[in-house]
Amino acid sequence: AALGSHLVEVDATIDRAIEALTGLRGQDGLYVASTTRSANAVQAEASRTIAYEIVADLGYAPDVLIAPVGGGGTIASIHAGFVQLLAAGRIDRLPRLIAVVPSTYDTLARALETGITDAAGLFGMPAPTGGDTVLNKIAHDHPPDGVEALAALRESNGRVLAYPDRAAVAAVDRVGREEGLYVEPSSAIAWLALDALIADGTVNPDTRTVMLACGSGFRETEVVIAARPPTRETIALDQLGDLLARIGG
Template sequence: MLDLAPLTAAPSPERASGIWRHAAMLPATTTRITLGEGNTPSVEWGGAPRLWLKLESMNPTLSFKDRGMALAVSAAVDAGAESLVVASTGNAAASAAAYAAAAGLGCRIIVGDSPGAAEKVRAAARFGARVARVDGDYSDAYRRAEQAEGPGVVNVTTTYQNPITAEAYRGIAAELVADLGHTPDRVVVPVGAGPLLRGIAQGFADLVAVGAARRVPAMIAVQSAAVAPLAAAWAAGDTPEQWEGALGAGGRWSTTRAGAIADALRGYERQGLITLAAVAATRGRVVTVTDEQIAAAEAALFSAGIWVEPSAAAALSAASRFASTKVSTVAVLTGHGAKAA
């Protein structure tokens, strides 16, 4: 249950840290695990008009996943869990391992083949996590993680498998309103399954409900053109039935540098409907970018002193299309490049 009565765009007056600065926007937990995640910088981008970059790459383990893990691990402790299991392309692995260590829980990481995952998985092992590799892609790792769930073992895979992780992203909306001094017109988010996008949209809806934001921005989902099940479904029509048909049909996807968002949704296609509904409700859209466009965005960011992974650069590539003097746009840069090197 969400208690929105005391909610404002300002941080909690109780001087809480991490995601708990906006605890009124989150499901209540008795335990509050934090490594200081959240409150990441919002930087105005000089390469396009009225475009800001939300640097989620500056979280403790260098990705937005830390917000979700802070909440999910806190809830797991409340539930009496002894250990966690997570399927990951890399970012969630490092994050789950770090927060499990902070909470004194065991952690098992299941990872498939993914470009750029090696450094992230090594980081997870340094935190004490057990790493299991599976033949195949993220969808194969996802199924293995489902099988590992059981008494005392909580699955914190960051699709909608554990829906509480998406709730942690609500606070990003409050941070953006505070940083920009206004409600942005568009928020561009790189997505695999898409809980980050939905969580941000819900956060803006919370703020609108208490008069702290004027509206929910148009949410724009970005996928790599090489692995784009949500974009294919979006292009198939305007109704959930059309989306479901397209997602169920699958697709022939190829490899991409943007491994962190390369999720074919194979075996859990219906989860994509949640994200598509969130996009549609905000009058947003789903777009794709090529690996060449991602590389160009990475280079532009490097020239400005900002190092992100390819999946994060996808947001800037797409946001640059929409930047205008008439509207304000935010690109959410989801992960640092240091772990993808």
């Protein structure tokens, strides 16, 4: 807005909006700047560098990588990056991928469970009926790059875990308290998966685990506040000492 952009809000789901824009592509110089592979295959390849950066930072590949997943392109590209590193002899294993999705938009989870491998099968699945979600950054009826994501999950012996809005919003608080990070609900959802993996023994103290916090909480501040309004009060200046004593006690 500060630079004079013309902002338009479309009354449609992200999937329908992308579909409509794709149909208009090429008219009057219009191009689609979505992160989907169908819109820009080169952009999708850039996410491979996440794998490179992880290995550069750690010196090895993690055993498990947990990532929030919406369209599916990012986790597929990260896997491709690890495949390249393995072929180059830089790592000795592929990390097991754990995709985390909203419970109301669980098409990827159902597709993995039922053995779907192609676009016809994926996009032929019944759409979720969960309705609105605060996890809108990762909410797709049918993940546009879901076929690639499914292939990456299967090759890495991965899983898909799904969680509801309420748990994701609560996780925002937890991440802030425990890690000092302010992440959006669509990123905090990864911490829920970590809990589940610890509980079932997939992750233990010796498991080298990496989680991706993909989105700043500043993208979703209004959503978080609406879900959990903060407590506010007004005091006089001479009451400040009493207040601090009460909070500290």
